[in-house]
Amino acid sequence: MAKLNMVQAINLALMQEMERDPAVVVLGEDVGVNEGVFRVTAGLHRKYGAERVIDTPLAESAILGTSIGMALGGLRPVAEMQFSGFSYLAIGQLEGNASRMRARTRGLFSCPLVMRMPYGGGVRALEHHSESREATYAHFPGVKVVIPSTPRKARALLVAAIRDPDPVVFMEPKRVYRAFREEVPDEEEVMEIGRADVVREGTALTVVAWGAMLHPTLAAVDRVQAERGVRLEVIDLLTIAPMDVNAVAASVQKTGRCVVVQEAPRSFSVSAEVIAVINDKALMQLEAPVRRVTHYDVPTPYFGREMLYIPDEDRIGRAIEETLDFA
Amino acid sequence: MPLTTIESFSVSYLQVLDENGVLDRALEPELSDADLLRLHRFMEMARDSDQRMLKLQRQGRIGTFPLCTGQEAPSCGAALAMRESDWLVASYRERGARLMRGEPPTQDYLYYNGFEEGAAMAEPLSMRRTTPTQVILAAQTLHAVGIAYAMRLQGEKDTAVVTFLGDGATSQGDFHEALNFAAVWQVPVVFICQNNQWAISHPREKQTRSETIAQKAIAYGMPGLQLDGNDVLACYRATREALDRARSGGGPTLLEAVTYRLLMHTTADDPRKYRSEADEQAWWRKDPLVRFRKYLKEVKGLLTDADIERIQHEISEENKQHVQAFEARKDFKPDASFDFVFGTRHAVIEEQRALFLQDLARRAGAGEDGARTAAREEAAHG
Ligand SMILES: Cc1ncc(C[n+]2csc(CCOP(=O)(O)OP(=O)(O)O)c2C)c(N)n1
Numbered sequence: 056m057a058k059l060n061m062v063q064a065i066n067l068a069l070m071q072e073m074e075r076d077p078a079v080v081v082l083g084e085d086v087g088v089n090e091g092v093f094r095v096t097a098g099l100h101r102k103y104g105a106e107r108v109i110d111t112p113l114a115e116s117a118i119l120g121t122s123i124g125m126a127l128g129g130l131r132p133v134a135e136m137q138f139s140g141f142s143y144l145a146i147g148q149l150e151g152n153a154s155r156m157r158a159r160t161r162g163l164f165s166c167p168l169v170m171r172m173p174y175g176g177g178v179r180a181l182e183h184h185s186e187s188r189e190a191t192y193a194h195f196p197g198v199k200v201v202i203p204s205t206p207r208k209a210r211a212l213l214v215a216a217i218r219d220p221d222p223v224v225f226m227e228p229k230r231v232y233r234a235f236r237e238e239v240p241d242e243e244e245v246m247e248i249g250r251a252d253v254v255r256e257g258t259a260l261t262v263v264a265w266g267a268m269l270h271p272t273l274a275a276v277d278r279v280q281a282e283r284g285v286r287l288e289v290i291d292l293l294t295i296a297p298m299d300v301n302a303v304a305a306s307v308q309k310t311g312r313c314v315v316v317q318e319a320p321r322s323f324s325v326s327a328e329v330i331a332v333i334n335d336k337a338l339m340q341l342e343a344p345v346r347r348v349t350h351y352d353v354p355t356p357y358f359g360r361e362m363l364y365i366p367d368e369d370r371i372g373r374a375i376e377e378t379l380d381f382a
Numbered sequence: 383m384p385l386t387t388i389e390s391f392s393v394s395y396l397q398v399l400d401e402n403g404v405l406d407r408a409l410e411p412e413l414s415d416a417d418l419l420r421l422h423r424f425m426e427m428a429r430d431s432d433q434r435m436l437k438l439q440r441q442g443r444i445g446t447f448p449l450c451t452g453q454e455a456p457s458c459g460a461a462l463a464m465r466e467s468d469w470l471v472a473s474y475r476e477r478g479a480r481l482m483r484g485e486p487p488t489q490d491y492l493y494y495n496g497f498e499e500g501a502a503m504a505e506p507l508s509m510r511r512t513t514p515t516q517v518i519l520a521a522q523t524l525h526a527v528g529i530a531y532a533m534r535l536q537g538e539k540d541t542a543v544v545t546f547l548g549d550g551a552t553s554q555g556d557f558h559e560a561l562n563f564a565a566v567w568q569v570p571v572v573f574i575c576q577n578n579q580w581a582i583s584h585p586r587e588k589q590t591r592s593e594t595i596a597q598k599a600i601a602y603g604m605p606g607l608q609l610d611g612n613d614v615l616a617c618y619r620a621t622r623e624a625l626d627r628a629r630s631g632g633g634p635t636l637l638e639a640v641t642y643r644l645l646m647h648t649t650a651d652d653p654r655k656y657r658s659e660a661d662e663q664a665w666w667r668k669d670p671l672v673r674f675r676k677y678l679k680e681v682k683g684l685l686t687d688a689d690i691e692r693i694q695h696e697i698s699e700e701n702k703q704h705v706q707a708f709e710a711r712k713d714f715k716p717d718a719s720f721d722f723v724f725g726t727r728h729a730v731i732e733e734q735r736a737l738f739l740q741d742l743a744r745r746a747g748a749g750e751d752g753a754r755t756a757a758r759e760e761a762a763h764g
Pocket residue numbers: 084113115137141144475517518519547548549550551552576578580581582643647
């Protein structure tokens with residue numbers, strides 16, 4: 056056991072998977088000699104060399120397109136998009152090819168690749184460096200979307216993503232990268248993709264969150280619990296697609312009240328999907344309308360204002376209280 | 383049958399003023415004293431704001447930004463060659479050209495301190511024909527081609543477009559698509575690649591196996607030229623010739639300005655991870671400003687050392703005032719991000735704006751929340 060931050064935990068997963076499986080390769084912009092702009096790939100180039108830790112020329116579509124080819128050829132590519140804001144250049148390859156290779160060949164070929172990328176705001180970054188566009192990727196059938204919330208889960212989920220037989224978009228909340236440390240076991244740990252994690256058990260209300268939003272959510276939940284003497288349930292979604300609909304449904308069937316928290320803009324988003332799941336599976340048990348706390352449908356504000364727009368403990372707490380009070 | 387040569391090509395290199403200040407008189411551009419002094423002033427201005435912003439960033443008074451030190455020549459040289467009605471479609475390392483086009487220096491301070499107000503462009507025609515700082519590498523090169531097409535179709539025969547990108551960005555598909563479209567359409571675009579040897583940590587030799595970036599033009603059917611990008615006279619001359627050709631219907635040109643990013647990629651970068659100090663020192667000896675000052679003093683007799691010091695002092699004072707003006711600014715309305723979502727107001731957006739403002743008002747009203755809001759606004763206003 057060692058106390059690691061999320062950068063170190065992801066690095067541990069990469070190190071150990073490269074050690075375990077010679078088919079694993081890491082590629083992207085500045086991932087080798089420079090060890091990644093966030094140092095996520097620290098030590099990999101030194102240990103595994105330039106053939107397996109590839110500093111590519113600068114082109115996201117080519118990085119993902121060649122990853123598809125590598126996967127077809129028997130490798131397990133872990134492609135880094137330097138920031139999620141540049142990953143859209145790779146969408147043509149992801150949607151048009153990676154997502155459907157298995158179906159297109161009726162199971163003959165598949166694309167076991169991981170597209171890793173830092174996403175999200177709150178780090179005073181330049182424009183295009185703070186978006187939260189998980190819904191975009193979740194909308195591609197055949198693509199799995201995973202968003203860890205803590206170092207330990209990031210490590211265990213990335214291992215699962217690398218071993219997964221299908222393309223996984225692995226979105227790393229950069230605001231959490233160095234925010235805190237957590238015990239991460241040295242020995243192998245794998246978390247199943249497709250499973251949400253109930254991080255607080257409760258009866259009065261369910262809060263669904265993921266990624267960086269889990270942390271202000273937990274703070275808000277702790278405050279409301281302390282002030283009101285109620286027990287709230289918190290679901291950390293972890294896999295955005297395919298979603299663990301049963302975990303969401305079971306929880307809301309039990310509590311009858313729900314708040315969904317997301318960093319992304321409001322419309323056409325993952326929170327809308329969570330509410331649709333509740334509508335399908337837990338409508339009759341609902342005692343209050345499902346509330347959501349989200350960003351707004353505006354071009355991502357520059358960092359001078361960004362914290363006014365990203366959900367925080369205060370807004371989340373208020374939504375929880377109003378939903379509890381709904382009679 | 384023996385193979386026959388059906389085409390052969392060569393790539394030329396242009397240098398007017400070498401790193402020791404030796405001038406090739408045959409190539410010296412004809413520039414008025416006023417133009418030369420203007421060029422000098424803006425190169426000094428770009429250098430000074432870069433250095434000032436670096437200090438501000440290190441003191442936490444401004445956010446992450448890309449540095450331009452050492453790369454003043456391609457952008458200032460091109461801006462001098464352009465007409466007011468030409469379009470500048472630049473990337474993020476052309477502060478000199480932006481300043482010459484009339485961008486108020488405070489805009490960069492605001493933009494790099496996280497305020498959309500810094501993205502608002504000023505009135506002169508040149509700024510209405512300057513696209514915003516581009517972060518998505520190479521995307522702008524396609525915009526340049528479209529703009530040039532639009533100018534031609536609308537009868538603006540004398541208008542041309544200058545677009546900038548880096549050596550790393552030449553690996554993007556967008557760049558190759560832009561070259562191809564521009565050549566097929568024969569539109570008036572000048573592509574200027576600032577080959578500063580590095581794309582963050584990735585060296586130029588690993589970006590492309592081509593000997594030069596200029597030669598990529600050949601494959602697309604347009605002229606390509608490599609030039610000394612630390613020689614502002616060469617930068618001016620090459621851009622001017624490419625613009626003249628573009629205006630006369632000769633189509634696009636690719637210029638490769640060989641230069642060097644003397645400092646870090648952005649303030650978040652540490653060059654010691656990937657390149658040596660000796661490498662940097664060798665390029666400091668080719669400093670474009672040192673060379674140009676020497677030309678103005680020794681060849682043109684336009685300035686003395688004392689003049690240059692006075693100009694630098696003036697610029698420094700001017701920039702100091704710009705920083706003060708920017709730091710004094712407090713009129714940042716919180717809901718500005720709702721203002722330009724669409725060209726007309728939309729009910730969905732306005733409803734969200736109302737909820738956003740309500741929420742802020744509630745926080746400001748509530749006792750303990752008031753303090754939190756104040757802290758947030760403090761943070762928001764830097
Ligand atoms: C499409 C895209 N991918 C990645 C990045 C991240 N990034 C910013 S600058 C840079 C290097 C650019 O190098 P180059 O084109 O040589 O320009 P320079 O910074 O040297 O001026 C990278 C990888 C980006 N901004 N846009």
